[in-house]
Amino acid sequence: MSELFANYLAVVAMVLFGIGFGNLLLQKNLIKKIIGLNIMDTAVYLFLASMGYISGRLAPIITDGDTDARKYVNPIPSGLVLTGIVVSVSVTALMLALTIRLYRRYRTLDIDEITLLARQEHNE
Amino acid sequence: MDFVRNFPLFSILLPMVSGPISSVMSGKKAKWLNYAVVAVSGLLSVATLVYVLNTGSTYNYSMGAFPAPFGNEIRVGVLEALTATFFCFVMLLSLIGGYRFTKVDIPEEKQNLYYIMMNLLLSSLLALIYTNDMFTGYVFIEINTIAACGLIMIRGWGRNLLAATKYMIxxxxxxxxxxxxxxxxxxxxxxLLMEPMHEAIVEIMENKTYTEPLTVAVGLFCVGIAIKSALFPFHSWVPDAYGYSTCASSAILSSLVSKGYIFLLIKFFYRVIGTDIIHQIQVDDVLFVFGIAGMVFGSISAIQQTDVSRMIAFSSVAQIGYIYMGFGLNTEAGMIASVFHILAHATGKSLLFISLNSLSDGTWEYANYRKLRGAAYYHKFAGLGFAVGSLSMVGIPLLAGFTSKVYFAKAAFGVDSNPKMLIALVALAISTILNAMYFIGQTINIYTPLSVEHEPGSVKHSASARVAVVLFILINLVLGMGSDPVIRWIRTGLVHFGAIIKIR
Structure with missing residues (x-):
């Protein structure tokens, strides 16, 4: 139990990941699915950022000529988070664009209803 | 340093640069640029393959200023170069074969957008093959997904949009x-680089620290890749995505896109985790079970389809099951059979999709089982292509599908755990019978003389499709009859992949 409290950031990240994953998988509303996707990705960023942070240390930007590695936090997780954010923004944009096209065509955001309407359209 | 060493990087960068350039071109010019880029990437990969075969070793190509444990790298060996060559040429032939339908299915003003996506897809596939850095692998997985989504939705029907949305989700x-x-x-x-990661993982397993997080991470990775490559039971998006896209998209999606992810999984098994650790944490047994389930249930779903393009899509699920079954055996022979099956399935499936589209004139009304009756008499080349593709999928001797099945059977005999061997052999037999039921049935159907009048649609006989069909048949025969050098290269490549293969 004490490990859970010591690593509370990782625990929160995993809970958030689960919430996001569940929403992306189970929600019927496309917008809610996209929100789920973003929660899921953000959880990963929290996890990565918490892993890279060491309390009491500085951001790895050398200002006063001090190159002692022990004064700074690990920069790689921050780099990974930035890359991840770029990826997640682009897939979110793509999903939203798809949602808009589906909405214009079928006037609903419910994926089950859209499936039904598309099948009817196909059979006509 | 030999100049050839730069070629893998060139073959990744070339399509990445030509994609944005084709955004300002007309559809026709973009098409030619795309063909040229795919062909040049293929030739660069051939040169790389010849180079690594001659030197008999692999090399790491460092990207940027930082050396190994920190910077980014690509790694080039026999297996990578072979797969890259193969992917480039299958993509080129699929594009040529599906050209007539691409022209009809996609509005004129959107043609160049299609080729942007194709360039992006090629670039990401090659990057997935060559990368030595897991996070780069993740980024290119996403790029691959976005490009594939573009290929599915470009036709613009409601069903395509829906299929693309489901695929994306x-x-x-x-x-x-x-x-x-x-x-x-x-x-x-x-x-994040593969070699240092592997060393750390070996240490973790020896010290028994963090073995649970390691197991969880490997499990999550496998499930993630399994979803993306449509392993049973994560295949719900497959029939719509493959079945309703334009011809070239269906061919490329089914034969290449899912294989790119699987190739990354092979690298993950061999170069990051190590096959003996995979066996220790029993991930291979889980993949084996799902692979077997896919082999059987994919075929059962295929039998139930009346729409032949959906039938072929479901057959992909079964074939992916074979590949995962080979992983599950977790022996050298099993892995070689899986890699060979990746190649065999890629040629067979592209051939089937191109032939089917020619037979049905690229329309789904004619892709129906009954409407296709006798179609082979109108489209002789397409009929022949469909027959050869079907027989290859079933596993008739002389064709690539037969050779891979022989290697799977041999691999199954080589496993010393008895239940696994028995299950694999029985599943191979059942799956072959099921394959034969729908593929042979369909082939007989298209060669049955007409009972209803078949009206040829807007798309008629196309020379480009014929060329593609003939070349695919030739590749299929070459893979089927002259498989020895390919198998030898695959074996060398896998040995180079980490020299950690243990034959149990």
Missing amino acids: MSLLGSGLVLISLSILYGITGH
Whole structure:
């Protein structure tokens, strides 16, 4: 139990990941699915950022000529988070664009209803 | 340093640069640029393959200023070069074969957009093949997904949009799992490059620290890749995505896109985790079970379809099951059979989709089982292509599908755990019978003399499709009859992949 409290950031990240994953998988509303996707990705960023942070240390930007590695936090997780954010923004944009096209065509955001309407359209 | 060493990087960068350039071109020019780029990438890969075969070793190509444990790298060996060559040429032939339908299915003003996506897809596939850095692998998985989504939705029907949305949702679930798995692995190993990561993982297993997070991370990675490559039971997006796209898209999606992810999984098994650790944490048994289930249930679903393009799509699920079954055996022979099956399935499936589209004139009304009756008399080349593709999928001697099945059977005999051997052999037999039921049935159907009048649609006989069909048949025969050098290269490549193969 004490490990859970010591690593509370990782625990929160995993809970958030689960919430996001569940929403992306189970929600019927496309917008809610996209929100789920973003929660899921953000959880990963929290996890990565918490892993890279060491309390009491500085951001790895050398200002006063001090190159002692022990004064700074690990920069790689921050780099990974930035890359991840770029990826997640682009897939979110793509999903939203798809949602808009589906909405214009079928006037609903419910994926089950859209499936039904598309099948009817196909059979006509 | 030999100049040839730069070629893999060139073959990744070339399509990446030509994609944005084709955005300002007309559809026709973009098409020619795309063909040229795919062909040049293929030739560069051939040169790389010849180079690594001659030197008999692999090399790491460092990207940027930072050396190995920190910077980014690509790695080039026999297996990578072979797969890259093969992917480039299958893509080129699929594009040529599907050209007539691409022209009809996609509005004129959107043609160049299609080729942007194709360039992006090629670039990401090659990057997935060559990368030596897991996080780069993740980024290119996402790029691959976006490009594939573009290929599905470009036709613009409601069903395509829906298929693209479903594909995106499933793929994003998969890539989310891959990302969290890589984060956990980075947390416990402290590395992203494959070799240092592997060393750290061996140490973890020896010290028995963090073995649970390691197991969880490997499991999440496998599930993520399994979702993206449509392993049973994560295949719900497959029939719509493959079945309703334009011809070239269906061919490329089924034969290449899912294989790119699988190739990354092979690298993950061999170069990051190590096959003996995979066996220790029993991930291979799980993949074996799902692979077997896919082989059987994919075929059963295929039998139930009346729409032949959906039938072929479901057959992909079964074939992916074969590949995962080979992983599940977790022996050298099993892995070689899987890699060979990747190649055999890629040629067979592209051939089937191109032939089917020619037979049905690219319309779904004619893709129906009954409407196709006698179609082979109108489209002789397409009929022949469909027959050869079907027989290859069933596993008739002389064709690539037969050779891979022989290697799967041999691999199954080589496993010393009895239940696994028995299950694999029985599943191979059942799956072959099921394959024969729908593929042979369909081939007989298209060669049955007409009972109803077949009206040829807007798309008629196309020379480009004939060329593609003939070349695909030739590749299929070459793979089927002259498989020895290919198998030898695959074996060398896998040995180079880490020299950690243990034959149990």
